[in-house]
Amino acid sequence: MSLAARLFVEQPLAAFAPDEDFALPPGAARHVQVLRLQPGGEVLLFDGSGDEWTAAVTAMGRSEVRVVLRQRHSIDRELHPSVTLAVVMPANDRMDGIVEKACELGAWGIQPLMSERSVLRLTGERAQKKQAHWQGVAIAAAEQCGRTRPLQVAPVLTLSAWLAGLSARGESALERRWLLSPVAAEPLRVRSRDGQGPIVVLSGPEGGLSAEEEEAARRHGFQAVQLGPRILRADTAPLAVLGWIALGGIEAAATAS
Known part of the structure; x- marks a missing residue:
């Protein structure tokens, strides 16, 4: 038996009565x-x-599809703690x-950024x-992977x-802020033992952040972490951290400490 298609709709579904049919939005x-x-x-x-x-579909037309809600399910497939990736945008549509992939791995949000060395x-x-x-x-990724809260993409900023x-x-003091940097950085498994709050991961572009930018991030509470002896690409590094968190890296590091 095939699984039912999962579809995101922008209208609040709780507003509809169980026996009330309504038109799906165009997408x-x-x-x-x-x-x-049918x-x-x-x-x-x-x-x-x-x-x-x-x-359930109640009517299918060329310009309109109507459905009626049958059953509500309370589901939590979110990543805990919540993770926001602040990523200096790589080039070439990466x-x-x-x-x-960040949505599939459970990130709460992405902040696209531009820095001194940005190509895009x-x-x-x-x-x-x-x-x-x-x-x-x-x-689209949330529809595929089963999340009920799509990752939120923030407006592009410098x-x-x-x-x-x-x-x-005035972010909470409990928030953990990690700067991905090969310079003067502790291994991620060591830094991850500190705190239990939400995580913000700042990742630079091809060529990395400038020394001045890294220092500015540190002044705003970011602590430098490094991911190992190899230099990862700009589109690999933030996903490597997120995958590590999603697969229980923080819990494993805490147990080992």
Whole structure:
């Protein structure tokens, strides 16, 4: 028996009564049409609230697909602690892969950044279009991997503006901030033993962050960590850290201490 398709919808599903049918938004409707589901066919819907609903198709048309909700499921497939990747964007569309894999591995959010050595630079409407595109990549990844809360892609910022924003927001003292750096850094397994709060991982571009940028990050509470003797690519390093966390690296390091 094949699994029901999982579809993200932007409307709050809890607002619909159990016997109330409604039209799917265009994106989700197209998926159902491509699958050629007929009335009575089942899909799984989620809206980012953390819950998932079994729904049945009630009507299939060329321009509209209507469904009715059958059962609500409370599901937690999120990564604990929450992890945000602050990534200086790599070139050649490799950011798509970072967003996709980060969502699969459980990251809560991604902050795209520009630094002194950035190859890819985005501003204005182009930056907004890229953010929307990456959010679509995250939604598609969430549909595939079973998450009920798609990874959130923040607007593109310069590294300096983002660091200044961290200070302005007054982040919790429990938040752990890690700077990926081969310079004057402790191994990740050692640093990960400190604290139990949310994690923010700052990762640089091809060629790394400048010495001035690393120092600025340290002034904002980031502690340098290194991932081993090899230099990882800009699109490999943040995912390596995230994969290590997702697969229980923090718990293993705590047990070994």
